Amino acid sequence: MGDKEFEAQNQGFLTWFKSIPGSTFSDSLSLTDLRARNAGRGIIANVDIPANTLLFTIPRPGVINITTSDLFQRLPDLLSKDLSGSIDDDDLEDSSSDPWLSLILVLIYEYLQGERSRWKAYFDILPVEFDTPMFWSEEDLMELQASSVVSKIGKAEADSMFLQKVVPAVTAHQDVFYGEGSSEKLSELELLNLAHRMGSLIMAYAFDLDKEDDDEDEEMEVDAEDGWVEDKDSTMLGMVPMADILNSDAEFNAHVDHAGDAITVTSLREIKQGEEVLNYYGPLANSDLLRRYGYISHKHRRYDVVEIPQTLLANQVQQALGVSDAFKDKALSFLGEDAEDPVLLERDAGEPNWDGTLVAPVRSDTLLSELDEAVTTMLKSFRRVSASVVPDKRKREETRKAVLPLIISARLAEYPTTLLEDTDILANAGTVGRHRMAVEVRAGEKKLLQEALEVAAAAAAHGTAADEDNGNERPGKRSKAS
Numbered sequence: 316m317g318d319k320e321f322e323a324q325n326q327g328f329l330t331w332f333k334s335i336p337g338s339t340f341s342d343s344l345s346l347t348d349l350r351a352r353n354a355g356r357g358i359i360a361n362v363d364i365p366a367n368t369l370l371f372t373i374p375r376p377g378v379i380n381i382t383t384s385d386l387f388q389r390l391p392d393l394l395s396k397d398l399s400g401s402i403d404d405d406d407l408e409d410s411s412s413d414p415w416l417s418l419i420l421v422l423i424y425e426y427l428q429g430e431r432s433r434w435k436a437y438f439d440i441l442p443v444e445f446d447t448p449m450f451w452s453e454e455d456l457m458e459l460q461a462s463s464v465v466s467k468i469g470k471a472e473a474d475s476m477f478l479q480k481v482v483p484a485v486t487a488h489q490d491v492f493y494g495e496g497s498s499e500k501l502s503e504l505e506l507l508n509l510a511h512r513m514g515s516l517i518m519a520y521a522f523d524l525d526k527e528d529d530d531e532d533e534e535m536e537v538d539a540e541d542g543w544v545e546d547k548d549s550t551m552l553g554m555v556p557m558a559d560i561l562n563s564d565a566e567f568n569a570h571v572d573h574a575g576d577a578i579t580v581t582s583l584r585e586i587k588q589g590e591e592v593l594n595y596y597g598p599l600a601n602s603d604l605l606r607r608y609g610y611i612s613h614k615h616r617r618y619d620v621v622e623i624p625q626t627l628l629a630n631q632v633q634q635a636l637g638v639s640d641a642f643k644d645k646a647l648s649f650l651g652e653d654a655e656d657p658v659l660l661e662r663d664a665g666e667p668n669w670d671g672t673l674v675a676p677v678r679s680d681t682l683l684s685e686l687d688e689a690v691t692t693m694l695k696s697f698r699r700v701s702a703s704v705v706p707d708k709r710k711r712e713e714t715r716k717a718v719l720p721l722i723i724s725a726r727l728a729e730y731p732t733t734l735l736e737d738t739d740i741l742a743n744a745g746t747v748g749r750h751r752m753a754v755e756v757r758a759g760e761k762k763l764l765q766e767a768l769e770v771a772a773a774a775a776a777h778g779t780a781a782d783e784d785n786g787n788e789r790p791g792k793r794s795k796a797s
C-alpha cells in the first residue's frame with residue numbers, strides 16, 4: 316500500500332474515532348507509519364507530554380464485543396447453543412459460550428456487513444496479513460529449529476475448531492451474516508481463512524475487558540492488570556479501537572485502564588516529542604511474542620525461556636544409571652500427568668517499574684532451580700522402580716550433579732546450529748523478516764542454555780545448599796530430627 320493510501324486510512328479512522336460520542340484524542344498525538352521497521356501503525360507524541368496525561372478515551376460503545384454488536388441479539392441461540400464449551404470438551408455441561416469463538420463470529424459478522432457496520436473505518440486499518448508462525452511456510456518454521464514454540468502454533472487444532480464451529484454457524488445463518496441483497500457468499504475455504512484472520516486479530520489486538528474484580532481467580536486478575544489477552548478462554552474479550560494501535564515493548568510509557576465506564580489511556584512518565592507511545596503486552600519470551608504478535612524485541616530477551624521435556628530428563632538419568640528402556644518407562648509412569656509438563660529454564664527478570672521502565676537487574680543464579688528439583692524428583696521415581704539404582708541421597712546427589720549439564724547439553728544439541736553460527740547469521744544485514752525473527756528466537760534460547768551450563772558448572776565447582784542438604788546432613792538439620 317502506498318503512503319498516500321495509508322495516510323488516507325489513518326485520517327478516515329481518526330475522523331471516525333473522534334465521531335464516537337464520548338471519545339477523546341489528545342492533540343499531542345499522531346498516528347504514524349512504522350512500516351519501515353515492520354511495526355505497522357503506531358502512535359507518537361507531537362510534543363513533550365508530561366506524566367499522568369490522559370492521551371485518549373474510548374467509550375464502551377466504541378468497543379466491538381458480543382454486547383455491542385447486534386449479532387447475538389439477532390441470533391441469541393447461536394451464543395447459547397452452538398458455541399458452548401470448547402471443542403475438546405467431551406461433556407458439554409459447561410454451557411457458557413467460548414469467548415474467543417463468539418468474538419470471531421462477531422468480527423466476521425461486522426466485517427461482512429461492510430459499509431453497514433459501525434466499525435467499517437476501523438476494519439479498514441486492521442491488518443489482513445500476519446507474521447505469526449501460524450502463517451509461516453514449512454521452510455520458515457524450520458528456522459525455529461528446536462524451539463518449543465513450533466509445537467504451540469496449533470494450526471491443525473484451530474482449523475478443526477473453525478470447521479466445526481465457525482464455518483457451520485455462518486453457513487446456517489447466511490441471511491444474517493451476509494445481509495440483504497448480498498449475492499456473493501464465501502466458500503468454505505474463504506470462511507476458514509477469514510476465521511483465521513479474525514482469530515489472529517483477537518490474539519494480537521483484543522483486550523480482556525472483564526470488569527469483575529475476581530479475587531478468587533488470580534490469573535484473571537493478572538490478565539486484567541495488563542489488559543491483554545493472556546488466555547483465549549478469558550471472559551470478556553473486546554476489540555478496542557485506538558488502544559490497539561499502540562505498539563508495545565518490555566519498556567513502555569502508557570497504560571490502558573479499562574476498570575471504569577470508559578477505557579482510558581494515560582502516560583506513565585514523560586513522553587518526549589517524537590517518541591512512540593508504548594503499551595505493555597506482558598513479560599513475554601520472544602518465542603511467545605512471536606507466536607502471539609508476530610514480532611520480537613531485544614528488550615524481551617530477559618524473559619526468554621527454554622522448555623525441557625521430562626522425557627529428555629528421563630533419558631539422561633537412564634543413561635547415567637545404566638538401566639533399561641522398560642525401567643525408564645516405569646519410572647516415568649510414576650510421575651503421572653506431571654510427566655507431560657516440561658521443565659522451564661528461565662532467568663529471574665523482575666517486574667517493570669511502576670513507570671514502565673526496567674530497573675531490576677536480570678538474575679541468572681536461579682536459572683536451574685526448576686530443573687534441579689525436577690531431576691531430584693525424576694531420580695526418586697527411578698528409585699521407586701528399584702531402590703538399588705539410587706540407594707541413598709549421596710548417590711542421588713552425585714547423579715543429579717552429573718546429569719544436569721548432560722541434560723542442558725542434550726537440549727542444546729537439538730538445535731542444528733550453534734549460537735556462534737546464529738550470531739554470524741544475525742550479523743548479516745541480509746537476514747531479514749521471518750528468517751531474522753526465527754534466528755533471534757532460537758539464538759536467545761541457546762544463550763539461555765549456555766548460561767545454564769555455566770551456572771551448573773559453577774554449582775558443581777562450589778557445591779550448593781542442596782549438596783549439603785542431601786549429601787552430607789547439616790548439623791542443624793540432624794539436631795532438629797533427633
Ligand SMILES: C[S@@+](CC[C@H](N)C(=O)[O-])C[C@H]1O[C@@H](n2cnc3c(N)ncnc32)[C@H](O)[C@@H]1O
Pocket residue numbers: 352353354355356357440441442519520559560561562563564607608609610611612
Ligand atoms: C495491537 S497491534 C498494534 C498496532 C499495529 N502496529 C498496527 O499497525 O495495527 C499489535 C501488533 O503490532 C505490531 N507490534 C506491536 N509492537 C511492536 C513492536 N515493538 N515492534 C514491531 N511490531 C510491533 C505487531 O505486529 C503486533 O501483532
